Amino acid sequence: NAGVIQTPRHKVTGKGQEATLWCEPISGHSAVFWYRQTIVQGLEFLTYFRNQAPIDDSGMPKERFSAQMPNQSHSTLKIQSTQPQDSAVYLCASSLDWGRDEQYFGPGTRLTVL
Amino acid sequence: GDSVTQTEGQVALSEEDFLTIHCNYSASGYPTLFWYVQYPGEGPQLLFRASRDKEKGSSRGFEATYDKGTTSFHLRKASVQESDSAVYYCALSETTNNNNAPRFGAGTKLSVKP
Numbered sequence: 001n002a003g004v005i006q007t008p009r010h011k012v013t014g015k016g017q018e019a020t021l022w023c024e025p026i027s028g029h030s031a032v033f034w035y036r037q038t039i040v041q042g043l044e045f046l047t048y049f050r051n052q053a054p055i056d057d058s059g060m061p062k063e064r065f066s067a068q069m070p071n072q073s074h075s076t077l078k079i080q081s082t083q084p085q086d087s088a089v090y091l092c093a094s095s096l097d098w099g100r101d102e103q104y105f106g107p108g109t110r111l112t113v114l
Numbered sequence: 115g116d117s118v119t120q121t122e123g124q125v126a127l128s129e130e131d132f133l134t135i136h137c138n139y140s141a142s143g144y145p146t147l148f149w150y151v152q153y154p155g156e157g158p159q160l161l162f163r164a165s166r167d168k169e170k171g172s173s174r175g176f177e178a179t180y181d182k183g184t185t186s187f188h189l190r191k192a193s194v195q196e197s198d199s200a201v202y203y204c205a206l207s208e209t210t211n212n213n214n215a216p217r218f219g220a221g222t223k224l225s226v227k228p
Contacts, residue, residue, distance in 0.1 A: 004157070033215060033216075035218075042218070042219075042220040042221045043158070043203060043218045043220075043221060045215055045216075045217070045218070048215040050213075055213050055215070056213060056214065056215050091157050091158075093157070098213075102148075102160045102163065103150075103158075103160070103216065104159075105156075105157025105158050105159065106157050107155065107156055107157055108157055
């Protein structure tokens with residue numbers, strides 16, 4: 001079991017460019033979560049899928065951010081027209097079923113917007 | 115909505131000191147409570163959880179007791195080691211609505227001097 005895989009581990013983009021972050025959850029897990037982590041804000045919930053369906057996206061910024069889960073083996077977080085304030089570590093987690101279960105986190109993708 | 119409050123943003127101790135990190139929660143139902151630990155360069159990982167009033171969770175010398183009366187789940191360790199230096203997150207997951215994603219506290223950075 002390789003755990004939750006996130007690629008790339010580091011990404012540097014210029015202001016205004018698009019960034020796509022990938023997450024491969026643990027096989028057999030039906031819930032996938034995205035979080036953003038910064039020193040100032042800590043761990044912020046972004047969005048959550050269960051059985052590939054979007055369940056709760058209350059933490060997603062209304063503009064420029066979107067997430068998909070086209071199949072059970074991967075999810076993507078896309079940020080359009082990146083801004084310096086988007087610089088953060090983006091963490092993906094999966095759990096066996098729903099929110100009450102233990103979450104397994106990936107190592108994160110560190111996004112730097114210049 | 116549901117929320118978790120960790121009062122200490124940073125804690126600095128020496129080896130063999132006693133540790134307490136305070137966690138209080140607000141939830142409409144009967145949540146499951148978690149402690150996660152995050153080491154540098156890694157995603158958070160589960161330390162332990164508790165689901166019932168007065169239940170004690172424990173792992174690696176850390177422990178916390180679910181207290182519904184005071185809505186608390188304080189993390190304690192009798193004698194910390196330098197290797198315990200990490201960020202600790204308290205989290206809750208509401209059990210009455212299985213569409214709710216877990217909520218995390220702001221995190222407490224523990225630094226232990228040798």
